[in-house]
Each structure stands twice: as C-alpha cells, then as structure tokens.
Amino acid sequence: MTTAIAETTLVSANTVATTKGDGPAADVSGAGNRVFLVTLSITKIVEQESLDVSIYGSADGAAWGAKSIAAFKQEFYTGEYPLLLDLAAHPDVRFVRAHWEVARWGRGTEMPMFEFGVTMKEVLPEILRDATAQAKNG
DSSP: OOOOOOOOOEEEEEEEEEOOEOOOEEEEOOOOEEEEEEEEEEEOSSSSSSEEEEEEESSSSSOOOSSOOOOOOOOOOSSSEEEEEEGGOTTTTEEEEEEEEEEEEEOOSSOEEEEEEEEEEEHHHHHHHHHHHHHHHO
C-alpha cells in the first residue's frame, strides 16, 4: 500500500478575501500518486458576490503558468466544494498554488468579502481504482 501525502493547506482556513490573491506554493513532488482531492470550504459571504478559485502549477515554485491547470466552478454560497486534480497531464508540475478572484454587484458596499480555505489531499491509487469501478457499476 502506498503512503499518501498528508493534507496540505493551499489557503488557510478562515482566510478573509476582499480582493484577488494567491496562496503559498505547495510542493507535490513527493506524492506517490499525481491525483489529489482539492476542497474549497467557504465559511462566510455577503450577498450578491462571487468567488472564483483556480489551481496553478509550476516546475520550480517561482514561475507560474499563464493558465490554471484546474478550477472550481464559480461559487456564490457557503459550503464545501470538491475538485479532483489530476497532474498526469502535467508531468513538469512540482508545485501548485491556489489563486482567487472575487466580485460583487448590486446594492450596498461594493467590496466583496469571502471567508474561505482550500485544502488538498493525495488520492491513493487503490481508492481511485475502487471509486472508478463503483462508478462504472453504477
């Protein structure tokens, strides 16, 4: 059995965002498997706003691609949102980081405010194989 990388924080829990931003680089080079479950947890919002969170990859942790390698769908509400990140198509990626954009519209203050966090955990090959088999067998 393969040993998984412990849960990694891409954006600290309860981070308050009022403008766009980036989380710190996380080293994924030691992962036994290149598939990860990334979870966006939104704990607080104000009405009439949106949050876009995407994942960027880097070979060295300094230079980041112009395009994201994965993205959550645009979110408007509190909750937990999963995303499967498969780095098989990105063999050069040794580091990942989260990037977020916020927007607000309508009445009231124009400044958006989200409280959220993003974590990432390696998916073991055995679990991925079992889940794929269950999905096929419906």
